[in-house]
Amino acid sequence: MSTDTMAVDSLELKPGIAGFMDDWGSDQRAFKGVPWGKAMMWIFLVSDTFIFGCFLASYMTVRMSTLDPWPVPSEVFALSFGGAPIPLILIAIMTFVLITSSGTMALAVNYGYRKNKWVTFWLLFATALLGATFVGMQVFEWSKLILEEGVRPWGNPMGAAQFGSVFFMVTGFHGFHVSIGVIFLFIFSYKVARGHLDDQTPGWFTKRGGNYEEIEVLGLYWHFVDLVWVFIFAFFYLW
């Protein structure tokens, strides 16, 4: 099996559109030189794009069709630190936390490929902590909205009832993605620190040998979570 695969992949691959036609028309695997895990992660992410895309399209539909005024996110999510309330400040801080974590993740992937075990570990660990910070701030945001502002999925005192359903659905699903990501970041920090990727120790679930490519696959997931937040921030919080 290995000789066949290697022989196919050692063929010269054409660049550009001709290469695209050749790859897809090769009657073999289409994604040449792409590791198995990475192709699978991309397939998952494309399907996840559709889930979030449908959420945001439904949000557009309910917001356009309601007769009641839409609550102003700038005011709903304002926070006051002693003085006058600063509009949307919590969401802005959450955005910066998530972008910082995306940066540390990108560096972790890079240092992983350099086989720099400890730098990779600390970067992954920092990414996990930043992700946990984000989830913590979201818990604060949710409890403030539920307990102090009286927002419910079926109504709120500020205006259109759909505001609550969209808010809990979209940010809840995103927060769930972040939480899963944080769990895997901690798992992979542990695996890196224990040298599982250097020694190709089989994983407890997949039984596949450890490899630093797994950090890139994890990175794809984490960057996707950040990417979804970019859209939620623009369409839900700023629009």
Next chain:
Amino acid sequence: MDHAADGHQPVVREEEAIQHPLGVYFKIWILLFVLSAMSYAVDYYQVQGYLRWFLILMFMVLKAGLIIAVFMHMVWERLALVYFILVPPVLLLTFVAIGSLEADWTFFQRGVHFLKELIIAAPLSPHH
């Protein structure tokens, strides 16, 4: 290190990956911070109307593009993978088009229906 057994070619890939200089990541990272700050500034300074929507969308597209292109390594991928990822989500625009048509119709119907109710209810409850 027998990577060939599971059909991977990590030798090639690792060399490619190492060739991404760290500087690129730091530059993109700073750009993402700047773009986020600017999109927050749109709200902070209460820019309104079409200019607000234009700025929000522009900063959103730039941020998303930078994350996908560099952090998710898409500029270094072959077109076979790039097109597989970028083309299908375009179909979401169909949902957006259908959704906005339906929303306009619902809005119109609600307007007609609720307005009628208001007119009938008006003499009975002046606070309505």
